[in-house]
Amino acid sequence: MKIKILIVDGPTFARVSIEDNGIGFAEKFAPRIFDIFKRLHSDDAYPGTGLGLSSVKKGVELHDGFIDVASTPGIGSTFSVHLPKTPFAKGPYGVR
DSSP states (O other): OOEEEEEEEOSSEEEEEEEEOSOOOOGGGHHHHTSTTOOSSOTTTSOOOSOHHHHHHHHHHHTTOEEEEEEETTTEEEEEEEEEOOTTOEETTEEO
16 A cells, blocks of 8 residues: 655645545545444454544544545545644634
């Protein structure tokens, strides 16, 4: 497997994209993969718990950011984390 990381410094958000050449998936399943304990494949096919991407999403959201994905079956996926550049973004717990 090959992994490529790209960092883009935008005007209001910084974006970190992680691209792989893994199995990919149909984009209609994109919202589901970020839900806790939701998986697209059985544990026999690909081991895991369904916690990884939901944990990443939660951490990114706690920093007032968001995560998205683009994917093609048999080609791979690109996950992008977008984080605000403001050092004191207001989150659910007030000013950090």
